[in-house]
Amino acid sequence: MLFDLFFHHSAILSTVSALSLLTVSTLPTLPTRSESPLSSFGNWGDRVRSQEDDDASSPASIASSVHDVSELEKRYYYFDIRGDDRLGPKLIFRTSKETFTPPTGPENDPRPIRLIQVDDHAQLGKDDLWAIVRDKVVELLDQRRVLFTSVDLVRFGWEDSGVDGPTKVISNVTIWVGAQDNTTTGDVAFESSQDILSLLTEHGIDDVDVAFRESEARFLTGSPLLAPVDDDDHLKNVIHPATTALGLPIAGEKTPRSQGTLGFYFRIGEDLHGVTARHVLFGLSQANECNYPPAPKRNVILMGTKAFNDLLESIQAGIGSLSNSLIFLDGPSSRSRFGGTHDKIERLKDFFAMMEKDWSNPKRRIIGHVVWAPPITGNTPPYGYTQDVCVIKLDKDKFSPNFVRNAVYLGAKIKPGKFMSMMHHRVGQFDFQYPVDRHLLELQDILTADQIRNPTTKDFDDVPVRFVIKNGYKTGTTIGRMSRFESKARKYGLTGHFDSIEATVLPYGKNQYFTAFSRGGDSGSIVAGPKGEFISLLTGGTGSSDSVDIAFNHPNALAFPGANPYFQGN
Structure with a gap:
């Protein structure tokens, strides 16, 4: 059966097929204290x-x-x-x-x-x-x-x-x-x-x-989707959560208050699938493996309760801000701008009305269902990473009209020139070129372990660094610094604890656009390299409940289909 991760390079398929299978390890027990x-x-x-x-x-x-x-x-x-x-x-x-x-x-x-x-x-x-x-x-x-x-x-x-x-x-x-x-x-x-x-x-x-x-090491827990828009579109600052670009906010239909992010897409034959972290859709106390069938269907919706309400509020805020600006557009030199502002307001009002009418019912936001979700385990052979992965079979009719392949939306918040300077830091080092098509960084390769350990640029401290990018539900587009040295983490739960190896991303540092690399709600996001490389799937991190000091990821080799039992018979 044909497996398609929407790559331009056929060599990736042989890389994926050579990966070892994920297996399940047993959780040891240990008394625990809460944080x-x-x-x-x-x-x-x-x-x-x-x-x-x-x-x-x-x-x-x-x-x-x-x-x-x-x-x-x-x-x-x-x-x-x-x-x-x-x-x-x-x-x-x-x-x-x-x-x-x-x-x-x-x-x-x-x-x-x-x-x-x-x-x-x-x-x-x-x-x-x-x-x-x-x-x-x-x-x-x-x-x-x-x-x-x-x-x-x-x-x-x-x-x-x-x-x-x-x-x-x-x-x-x-x-x-x-x-x-x-x-x-x-x-x-x-x-x-x-x-x-x-x-x-x-x-x-x-x-x-x-x-x-x-x-604390913790997990960071209808109508067809829309196409990403150009810079001159009046909806550019609000439309992303309803588009097909990577970074979509998702939740379980039965658990709409537990929210996360859809990581990436792939196909098996004609069927479209998506990958996220298991804990986004399953409670941490649920240790069973989920396979559909025979397990009951577990539907996945676009935007949980808070994400949908946040979208409506952002549209209303945009309308209010533009309406207030009309008060000051009454002079001769400002009248030419009045029409453009009025058009933006009307476009936002129409978008708000459409979202309320067609998307308010969670059942109309169902985008697929879980087909495979193994239990969360640590020290998973052969590399020892956390196994925290969930495969979703997506509704093709919701995606196909406006599908844009695997592309990370870089957002409109950071201007392209500033984004490039944040990714470079040093004159003459250009590992990153800003995408000109709707701020969409298309992913087309897998970063190897050797490449992770050998970055090719230097940061503001003259230290070799590999800058990485992610777009998640909670923090949007952020930049971080991938460490070549992996961490050992211990996670505690009601039944005990488990250890695992974690690939780590450190915060970018002080800037005016974002603070932490990730927060709760970003789990499941894809972490991408500056040249459009798949690097890892974001699963958790260390820090307080509000922010993350060090973000934890498992390299995508462990999440890729073809590297797990579900895809053996497909």
């Missing part, structure tokens, strides 16, 4: 008071210890780590020697810090030593009964003030351990850090730091 997510606050004073209230009310607060950091350092060491002027995860302990100067009051902002990818390391970057060390670190943490959530390899960057002005500082390579909130004391983190440093010494490594922070 109290770190909140975000409006200003310095509010942030201090709110966190004090949160600490005081926490049922799982732990006693102080000799190696606890100060309260201000605990709260503000990772300030702005996502580039959003908000508190980052709480610091538990660190082995680095730099002095942290806390803010002295509301008039002084805390020192911002940034996550930076590790481009290479003399020892850890050779012969897959990082994977060996990372797994041994997990054993050491288990011996200390640390309820860890992830083991990451990162660097940090900040600016130090001096007599001659600010200077950029880049930290040592750091093994960054996440632990569940209020479960790990400074003493335990100190002892664990000594274990890890001793392990590094055994491998002749003395230039790597260790840091512990509080964190």
Whole structure:
């Protein structure tokens, strides 16, 4: 049977067919504690008071210890780590020697810090030593009964003030351990850090730091669809959720409040399919494999309850803004613009009326049904990634009139010139060309593991980097930085926990267009490379419930049809 991922390169088919089959691994059991997510606050004073209230009310607060950091350092060491002027995860302990100067009051902002990818390391970057060390670190943490959530390899960057002005500082390579909130004391983190440093010494490594922070590895949970529009179309800022471009907001018909994103399309013969993360459509407590048939049909709708309401509100907001602008278009020089603004308002009103009439009933937004969704498992052979995938058979009649293949919508929010400069950073390095056709970046290749580990451009810190792009329901189009060093994550649930290897994306850094790379609701999004490469499927990350510090993905080889049992007989 013909398998078509809408690629231009036939060589991809042989790559996909050679992949190993996904298998199911067993979940070990372990008692678990729940996390109290770190909140975000409006200003310095509010942030201090709110966190004090949160600490005081926490049922799982732990006693102080000799190696606890100060309260201000605990709260503000990772300030702005996502580039959003908000508190980052709480610091538990660190082995680095730099002095942290806390803010002295509301008039002084805390020192911002940034996550930076590790481009290479003399020892850890050779012969897959990082994977060996990372797994041994997990054993050491288990011996200390640390309820860890992830083991990451990162660097940090900040600016130090001096007599001659600010200077950029880049930290040592750091093994960054996440632990569940209020479960790990400074003493335990100190002892664990000594274990890890001793392990590094055994491998002749003395230039790597260790840091512990509080964190949680979590999942980021009718009429024919429309075609993407050109720049001069009056609907360009509101129409995307109802088009066939990648990044569509989806939900289960029976669970419309749990929302995620459709990742990519493929065909088997004449049948059109889509792929997303399983947890977008299934509760985490549902561990059974879903195959249709014989299982009951589980329908998928375009836009859950909130996504549909958000779309209507965005249309109304656009109408209101343009209507207000008409008040100021009464002078002679403005009259020529009156007609154009009035046309935009009428176009938006017509679109709003159509959406209310034809799309309000969720049954009219059904776009397909689940045909295969294996249980979520960790350490899935052969690579050890999380298996969190769901295949949807799509209604061809809803897609075929305006189908645009696998193309990521880059949005109208960031102008093309600015988007290109954000992707390049350095003069003479041009891995990315902005697409001229309706902001649609067509995907046409698969990025190999070797390419992920060997980026070809450098970022603003002169560090080799591979910029990646995604468009998700919650955060829209964002840019991130793919790390060549994978993380080890532990996810906790009612039945215990499971470990997995995670491909990681770090935040882009401070900019005016977006903050975190992803948030809840972005799960299932495709992560694409600058040349239109399929890289990975977004499944989760570490951080608070509002934002993600490090986004977790599994490379697309594990999600591609032909690499799983469902497609063996199709």
